[in-house]
Amino acid sequence: MAQATPHRPARERVTGRFGELRLNGISRAYGAHVALHPLDLTVRGGEFIALLGPSGCGKTTALNSIAGLLPLTAGSIELDGRRIDTLPPEKRGFGMVFQNYALFPHLTVRANVAFGLKMRKLPKAEVDRRVDETLRLVRLTGHAHKHPGQLSGGQQQRVAIARAIVLEPPLVLMDEPLSNLDAALRLDMRAEIRRIHQEFGLTTLYVTHDQEEALSLADRLVVLDAGHVAQIGTPAELYEAPASAYVAAFMGYRNILNLTAGTVGTEGVRAGGRGISLLGKPAAGTRIEPGTQVQIAIRPEDVTIVGEAAQGGGATAADAAAASETFDAVAEIVEYHGRGFHVDALTPAGDRIHLRTQSRVAPGDPLRLTAAPERVLVFPGADE
Structure with a gap:
């Protein structure tokens, strides 16, 4: 029978796979300002979690607190039942990928990736094996002897990812790693x-302000609002x-x-105001x-043009008759998006309406708009 593995001392570096990481009410304050209110979250090994929200919502604060770059004001962090928030960052063993890559410009790709392994004084054969395997994984084998300045932005980001994962960390923390890339390259790097x-x-914790990025990558999303958790769930749930x-x-x-x-009533909520x-x-x-007071939420693709303003792909007369409510707006900005148009329109009261349509619309066109009741969400209250 195999001997039981002895309990590792608290000063030992955290490495390898794990079962779960538990955040127990972690928070961070700067004097009277609370940047992160108590956050409870259990991350399962192998999971991809995205922290989503606008600038200043607390997502980077949460990431840096988990990394150990910021001390907790309250709460604790446990990895497979062992408390680790008392460990310094280098002893937690987490991999970090920053938005500015933070590569050594004077070192080759291979040397950048090998740097952390050499600092740990691993045998050269082990360093070579792990670097070769990681460069293959990130598809940079052919660029191993180049310097960062000779690489594209996407290639540099892959070097940064390789440098983080070659250490075989239990957790990789990514802070908006695609924000410096152009739109087409972001799509490629997402995949x-x-x-x-x-x-x-x-196991990945990924900070982003881009909902499409979060939806395409994550197993679960944590949406933050001014340091508070607004909702946690799968992309489909949110x-x-x-x-x-x-x-x-x-x-x-x-x-x-x-x-x-x-x-x-049973048919729904009829809400109105401002025309x-x-x-x-x-x-x-x-x-x-x-x-x-209520807040009405509608996706642009669910706003429909009805009446005479719709031409060449708009709603039919039957659609207009079936619409429960309509309201007026004037097209202000029209963008051609290949298979249709994105329109920004203004109501007489000054509310901006975003819609997508296959109708031919020009700036200044009067529009009569509606949305199917099942596509309109009604929330209580109005955010101040």
Whole structure:
């Protein structure tokens, strides 16, 4: 029978695979300002978690607190039941990938990737084996003897990822790693990061403000709002059932309108104000009272043009007849997107409406708009 593995001392570096990482009410304050309110989260080994939110919401604070770059104000971090928030960053053994790559410009790709292994004084044969394997994984074998300045932005980012994962860390922390890349390269690198995550069996915590990036990469999302957790769930859960108008805005509901609830019944909530009247469904788990302030959330693709303004692909007369409510707006900005148009329109009261349509629309065109009730989410209250 094999001997039981002795308990590792607290000063030992954390490495290898793990079962779960637990964040127990971790928070971080700067004097009276609380940058991160208590966050409870269990990360399973092999999971890809995205921390999502705008600048200043606390996502980078959370990442740096987990890394040990910022001390916790309260709470604790446990890895497979062992508390690690008392360890310095270098003893936690986590890999870090920054948005500015932080590569050594005077070292070759191979030397950059090997740097951490050499600092650990591993045998040369082991260093060579792991570097070769990692360069193959990130598809940089042919660039091993180049310097960072000879590489594209995407290649440099892959070097940064290779340098992090060659150490075989239990957790890789990525802080907006694609923000410095152009749009086309971001799409390519998105797929690369997911492929590397899966092939290497990584556990990843990924900070981003881009909801498309988060939806395409993550197994679960943590949406933060001014340091508070707004919602945690799978991409499908947040996309289909956002818990608030704030989360809805990150899940593609670009139209957030502050209205007043009128009648509330089995057909839904009829809300109006500012020249707009719409019928929608209450968001899951919410209760809407007549006469209260509500927030209406609609995706651009769910706003439909009805009436004479729709030409060449707009709604039919039957669609217009079936629409429960309509309201007026004037097209202000029209962008051609290949198979259709993205339109920014303004209502008489000054509310901006985003819509996508195959109709031929020109700036200045009057539009009559509607949205199917099942595509309109109604949330209680209005965010200040």
